Amino acid sequence: MDCKAIEREIFRFIYGEGDADRLRRIKAHLDVCGHCARERDIITGILAQLKDGYPDDPVPAGLRERVLASIRIAVDG
Numbered sequence: 001m002d003c004k005a006i007e008r009e010i011f012r013f014i015y016g017e018g019d020a021d022r023l024r025r026i027k028a029h030l031d032v033c034g035h036c037a038r039e040r041d042i043i044t045g046i047l048a049q050l051k052d053g054y055p056d057d058p059v060p061a062g063l064r065e066r067v068l069a070s071i072r073i074a075v076d077g
């Protein structure tokens with residue numbers, strides 16, 4: 001799997017969605033790719049903060065996209 005594929009599926013991995021084989025392959029990539037591992041760390045950090053701030057609220061629609069967009073800026077810039 002390449003970084004683009006990981007980027008599309010990283011939320012699945014974080015939430016543990018999808019089949020086990022796919023999640024294993026994503027994890028294998030994260031183990032060897034610092035770029036994607038950093039992205040995973042940023043996302044899990046943001047999600048943890050959101051959960052602390054709004055424990056009873058569901059994640060709003062469109063949030064994943066906004067988070068991913070801000071990460072792209074953080075990583076590329």
Ligand SMILES: [Zn+2]
Binds near residue numbers: 002003006029034037
């Ligand atoms: Zn990667």
